Amino acid sequence: MSPLWMVRRIGFYVLITLVLAFFAVPMLWLASAPFDSKPGLGLRWPDWTFANVAATFEHPYALTSLVNSLVLCVVATVVTTVLAALAAYALSRVRIPGRDLLLYLLLLLSSVVTGTAAMVPIFVMMLQLGLINSQFGTALVIAGGMLPAAIFILKDFMDAVPRSYEESARVFGASPWQVLGHVVLPVARPGVATIFVWAFVNAWGNFLLPFLLMRDVGQQPAAVLLRTLYDEGGSANLTVIPVFSLLYSIPVVVLYLFVSKRYGFRFHGGIKS
Amino acid sequence: MAGITIEELSTVYPNGVRAVDALDLEISDGELFALLGPSGCGKTTLLRTIAGLEAASDGAVAIGERDVTRLQPGDRRIAMVFQDYALFPHMTVAENIAYPLRVRGAAKSVQHETAVRTADGLSLGALLDRRPGQLSGGQQQRAALARAVAASAEVLLLDEPLSNLDARLRLEARTFLKKLQRELELTTVFVTHDQAEALALADRIAVMDAGKIRQLGTPREVFQRPADTFVANFIGSTPMNLVPRGDVVVGVRPEYLSPAADGLFTGSVSIVENLGVTSLVTLDCGEDQIGYIVPEDDEPSVGTTVTVDAPPARVLRYDKETGLLVR
Numbered sequence: 306m307s308p309l310w311m312v313r314r315i316g317f318y319v320l321i322t323l324v325l326a327f328f329a330v331p332m333l334w335l336a337s338a339p340f341d342s343k344p345g346l347g348l349r350w351p352d353w354t355f356a357n358v359a360a361t362f363e364h365p366y367a368l369t370s371l372v373n374s375l376v377l378c379v380v381a382t383v384v385t386t387v388l389a390a391l392a393a394y395a396l397s398r399v400r401i402p403g404r405d406l407l408l409y410l411l412l413l414l415s416s417v418v419t420g421t422a423a424m425v426p427i428f429v430m431m432l433q434l435g436l437i438n439s440q441f442g443t444a445l446v447i448a449g450g451m452l453p454a455a456i457f458i459l460k461d462f463m464d465a466v467p468r469s470y471e472e473s474a475r476v477f478g479a480s481p482w483q484v485l486g487h488v489v490l491p492v493a494r495p496g497v498a499t500i501f502v503w504a505f506v507n508a509w510g511n512f513l514l515p516f517l518l519m520r521d522v523g524q525q526p527a528a529v530l531l532r533t534l535y536d537e538g539g540s541a542n543l544t545v546i547p548v549f550s551l552l553y554s555i556p557v558v559v560l561y562l563f564v565s566k567r568y569g570f571r572f573h574g575g576i577k578s
Numbered sequence: 579m580a581g582i583t584i585e586e587l588s589t590v591y592p593n594g595v596r597a598v599d600a601l602d603l604e605i606s607d608g609e610l611f612a613l614l615g616p617s618g619c620g621k622t623t624l625l626r627t628i629a630g631l632e633a634a635s636d637g638a639v640a641i642g643e644r645d646v647t648r649l650q651p652g653d654r655r656i657a658m659v660f661q662d663y664a665l666f667p668h669m670t671v672a673e674n675i676a677y678p679l680r681v682r683g684a685a686k687s688v689q690h691e692t693a694v695r696t697a698d699g700l701s702l703g704a705l706l707d708r709r710p711g712q713l714s715g716g717q718q719q720r721a722a723l724a725r726a727v728a729a730s731a732e733v734l735l736l737d738e739p740l741s742n743l744d745a746r747l748r749l750e751a752r753t754f755l756k757k758l759q760r761e762l763e764l765t766t767v768f769v770t771h772d773q774a775e776a777l778a779l780a781d782r783i784a785v786m787d788a789g790k791i792r793q794l795g796t797p798r799e800v801f802q803r804p805a806d807t808f809v810a811n812f813i814g815s816t817p818m819n820l821v822p823r824g825d826v827v828v829g830v831r832p833e834y835l836s837p838a839a840d841g842l843f844t845g846s847v848s849i850v851e852n853l854g855v856t857s858l859v860t861l862d863c864g865e866d867q868i869g870y871i872v873p874e875d876d877e878p879s880v881g882t883t884v885t886v887d888a889p890p891a892r893v894l895r896y897d898k899e900t901g902l903l904v905r
Contacts, residue, residue, distance in 0.1 A: 467662060467664065469660040469661070469662050469664035470664050470666060472629075472631050472651070472658075472660065472664070473658065473660055473664035473666075474666075474677070474681070475631070475650070475651045475652055476629055476630075476631070476651045476652065476656060476657065476658045477652065477657070477677055477678040477681050477725075477729055478651075478652030478653070478678065478681045478682060479652065479681045480652075483681060487666075487677075487680075487681075488666055491666075491668040492666070492667060492668060494668070
């Protein structure tokens with residue numbers, strides 16, 4: 306218990322407290338500001354009220370945008386998960402020359418293709434396809450951007466499913482779809498669950514693509530609408546923003562808790578046999 | 579119930595390796611047949627080609643009267659147990675056993691009934707609700723066998739069925755497997771690299787090397803009269819003595835040699851290895867090392883000179899060039 310030891314301990318705890326505060330303060334704001342009669346950008350003990358909640362529910366686009374977000378995300382996530390699972394399984398099992406190169410190229414290019422660099426071509430393409438203001442079209446573009454990474458991660462899970470499982474099912478007469486449905490997907494389930502949540506969270510937070518492709522304010526998802534929540538004076542609408550932020554964060558948290566409890570997360574393949 | 583007929587069968591991998599090379603083989607109905615050989619000899623590929631998991635490049639496979647060469651594995655009426663058992667980890671033992679019926683669309687009640695009946699037959703009755711991860715190695719093996727039995731196939735294929743078990747359990751499982759096969763009277767082909775396993779279990783053994791069968795026969799034939807020096811070397815828990823003498827190679831099993839006043843080999847004892855009830859004695863005979871087996875408490879001391887001999891019928895002669903048995 307030397308003095309030096311004490312000083313180091315105290316210093317350590319101060320540091321930890323600062324780091325903790327950095328992450329905790331925004332969370333506390335999110336918990337308190339929605340129910341404060343005069344919400345500000347600072348953190349304080351709220352003067353409890355539900356007026357902000359009522360105001361948010363009366364906002365012409367707030368709830369619609371959350372529904373839009375849900376539709377957009379569910380479509381993008383389902384498309385990504387289903388296609389990634391099928392593609393990862395095929396790429397894991399079928400030998401084609403240059404397969405690994407193909408995967409790495411896809412992964413490399415995907416960040417370019419749906420990123421800022423391709424904004425103009427994507428917009429022009431979607432305009433000519435008549436898919437501007439289309440939830441489905443936007444969801445497809447988002448899914449396209451997520452697919453390479455999803456395939457890449459899921460392939461690792463598929464690689465870890467022993468071939469003998471599939472061969473065993475085949476010997477007993479299972480068709481390729483039965484092999485996939487009865488054996489491969491259930492065994493790779495933690496991977497599929499991880500990809501599902503990852504895709505949902507990514508799509509939920511995606512701002513750029515809906516911002517570009519959804520010109521009609523009634524169609525815009527929450528991530529885009531949040532940017533337009535100003536009052537007449539041009540400053541941030543602090544009656545609506547806190548409640549809206551809280552509502553915006555709920556689905557992701559709920560999904561995470563549900564999937565984590567039900568399936569558990571893993572970011573690599575490998576099953577205990 | 580059906581035998582297996584294999585004609586001129588070749589399986590060539592894309593990289594050009596002829597894993598099975600123009601092979602002919604007839605396995606009779608109800609037989610327990612071993613494919614034996616060192617790793618890479620093509621025995622597993624042959625089994626997988628019979629199963630349809632590898633495509634035959636040439637030749638034909640027939641089960642009973644049916645030519646199955648171009649059929650999918652699921653249409654061949656075979657059951658297979660894999661080396662790692664390939665029990666599905668997300669299903670219970672009951673679901674695993676009933677899986678062949680589930681694929682065929684049998685009713686849930688029929689599936690359950692079959693699982694219970696089959697599991698009882700293999701003393702797995704108490705484990706039906708467990709998952710494979712909660713079973714011991716021996717129980718996993720029996721669950722995999724039960725699933726194969728539930729498929730009510732005409733032919734049972736086993737890939738290294740005992741190699742994942744520890745030594746003591748292996749003996750128990752060996753006896754169990756033979757008993758089960760006798761009860762079911764099911765044509766069974768198993769692959770092994772362990773000659774003792776093949777000798778103990780099989781009705782007939784095919785010793786394979788480089789995609790071809792080197793010798794086909796009963797365990798006794800293969801043990802007593804290996805067809806060539808490769809088989810002679812491979813079969814037997816202690817390797818056969820192979821000594822060049824002029825233009826032949828003389829082969830005698832250590833088990834058949836015993837000390838005599840006058841005999842085949844004379845040398846000084848260099849090593850004595852205890853094998854339990856017996857000991858393996860190694861004699862230095864000039865350039866050659868001769869091994870022979872003595873009963874316990876009868877070991878000669880190191881350095882003494884011993885002469886050993888064998889009954890004439892147990893002394894084999896192989897051609898020096900071809901390695902084939904001369905007589």
